[in-house]
Amino acid sequence: MSRVAAASFDVAVIGAGAAGMMAAAVAGQRGLRVVLIDHAQRLAEKIRISGGGRCNFTNIGTGPANFLSQNPDFCRSALAAYTPRDFIELVERHGIAWHEKHKGQLFCDDSSAAIIAMLKQECDMGKVAWRMPCKVDDITHDDGRFTLKTSQGVLQAGQLVLATGGMAIPQLGATDYALNIARQFGLKVVEPRPALVPLTFDAQSWQDFAVLSGVALEVKVKALAKAVAATAKGGKRSGKQPEQLFLEDLLFTHRGLSGPAILQISSYWNPGEAIRIDLAPQQDLEQALLQAKQGGRQQLATVLAGLWPKRLAEQWLAHEDFSAADLATRRLADVPDRLLRLLAERIHDWTLVPNGTAGYKKAEVMRGGIDTRGIDQKTMQAKTVPGLYFVGEALDVTGWLGGYNFQWAWASGVACGRALSAG
Ligand SMILES: Cc1cc2nc3c(=O)[nH]c(=O)nc-3n(C[C@H](O)[C@H](O)[C@H](O)COP(=O)(O)OP(=O)(O)OC[C@H]3O[C@@H](n4cnc5c(N)ncnc54)[C@H](O)[C@@H]3O)c2cc1C
Structure with a gap:
């Protein structure tokens, strides 16, 4: 993956999964200088194993009623601004064949690898810089800029997006990192629990x-x-x-x-x-x-x-x-x-x-997460920390089984990607 010599960016996104790649691609294609950081060896492992290897990438019936949250209306705005139709249009633009299986669930005909390749290509179109595998050791926030000490040197960015997902399947590198960063910046967390689990x-x-x-x-x-x-x-x-x-x-x-x-x-x-x-x-x-x-x-x-x-x-x-x-x-x-x-x-x-x-080892998602009452529903920005954003499963928005969790990842990623700015 290509690297950029400059250590200064408009946006640093931590977590190159579904929501992180979407946010980075959208922001990059709007001309922002974006760096995407992930600690994993392999890209987007959860997308790869999802839907039995065929990625149930959305559900055409997606609506707020398909999600659990202590703040049930929070997801409305992002879901309305980026719908399953929008994602289908992207998938078709990349020539990925798909089919409907059961109750509005859409799957790739061939392999979930096509979705990963599509997102990677969208990031490339936005000239997104990569740091992967890369560990973030420390985050500080001074004078409106975030400084990240990483295993690949120090990075600076005007805005920081946490897209590190939930804790399901720790054996694939899932962590509670976003929850800890939220707490570090004074945000509340709804108790996380394994969900979609035996x-x-x-x-x-x-x-x-x-x-x-x-x-x-x-x-x-x-x-x-x-x-x-x-x-x-x-x-x-x-x-x-x-x-x-x-x-x-x-x-x-x-x-x-x-x-x-x-x-x-x-x-x-x-x-x-x-x-x-x-x-x-x-x-x-x-x-x-x-x-x-x-x-x-x-x-x-x-x-x-x-x-x-x-x-x-x-x-x-x-x-x-x-x-x-x-x-x-x-x-x-x-x-x-x-x-x-x-x-x-x-x-x-x-x-x-x-x-x-059966616990996080067998769960498909984490329920709970960052309390969305502290997050702006249109932009995914923390209300009390300008420039700090959270997207995807790390937020207290948990979808039903059937493609809803990816639709939330895409929609929250796009909402954030559209709201980020230069600086
Ligand atoms: C077995 C399984 C099957 C699933 N199937 C489906 C399905 O078919 N349809 C559906 O809608 N949903 C499915 N899901 C749920 C879906 O995968 C997630 O809800 C979705 O991936 C969440 O997107 P995200 O971007 O928030 O997090 P993720 O896609 O999990 O991405 C998070 C990224 O952050 C990285 N990361 C984590 N911690 C750190 C850290 N400390 N530093 C740096 N990087 C870090 C991870 O390596 C990962 O790349 C499935 C989940 C599992 C476990």
Whole structure:
């Protein structure tokens, strides 16, 4: 990568990922002298591994409702100023073929490497200077200029953009660097947590289900905020937190639950709270079982296996709730209606309390981050520190699974890139 001899720039961007490259390219193409710094050996590893190697680069349905934040309106302005259509137009300008997969999710036909090459080319068009791999040891701010002591010498810039992302997948070089710099400059941070992450259960309560590892099925899932969870035990409902419901696939694993449905709800789940899963969302199981009972000579297990993955049907009936009633081997005609109703209710309303998440190692994103109440929503500039900007996942703006997080990275990067100035 090319280097520029001068150590003085209009803008220094730390983090050459999705948002950082976008901000640098936009600012560079506006004629600003930009340096882009990253500590990684390889460029944009998260883009490379994203979307199973095909990068789910946006979602055509992106809107503020697809994001979690303590300041939910913050993302509106940037998302409106740079839309999925704008990114599609860029992708097409670079001749990258794409397709829609599921629920508005757009993927590259070939490889996510094309998106990385596109962003690199956009940076080159803006004559962006690179320092990579390069470690920033110290940042100071005097007389309106930022001085960065790095492993490649001292750099000076009139404006500084933090684009170092979130903490998911530390093995790829993810850090909490932006959060620490935010704190250094007196900004607040919303507690960060792993999100879009598998949920785990304590080994004993999970032993009956661990054998189902690999079983997948469509479910409806919601997170029950503490006060809401209490209603199941006769408590009072606070009604404060809106319930979010997802209809997606669930995957059983050795340690707990994964799959898109669980990743989505994990972003809304807080330690100690329950999740509620409808394991047969497309059918009225009570009616189906009572109907099948009429003249039914089949065993209940056979009937259930016709509606569900066979391994799940067998294991569900063998589980402690029903093993005493010996449901697995009974003919449907011999099972009392009361038990069939109970069975249907448990399947439609499986309420369970995870003991944690699989952590940042398995998470796709970080939830929380720099408190956006301290950031200008049109420019991404810190309200109390002129010249200091934050973009991308480091901010407390967390998208759903499905291309929303990249759309936020592009949109916040562009908002910042357009707002930066010479000096
Ligand atoms: C496995 C996986 C799959 C994903 N798939 C998708 C998907 O298909 N669609 C989607 O929308 N989102 C997806 N995401 C989320 C998406 O990758 C991120 O939300 C997005 O990359 C965030 O962009 P960013 O620019 O803020 O941070 P990043 O893209 O993570 O870039 C941050 C950059 O900062 C650098 N950096 C970090 N710390 C320092 C430091 N101290 N000094 C210097 N440089 C530093 C890193 O090396 C990195 O290059 C996925 C995430 C993962 C982990």
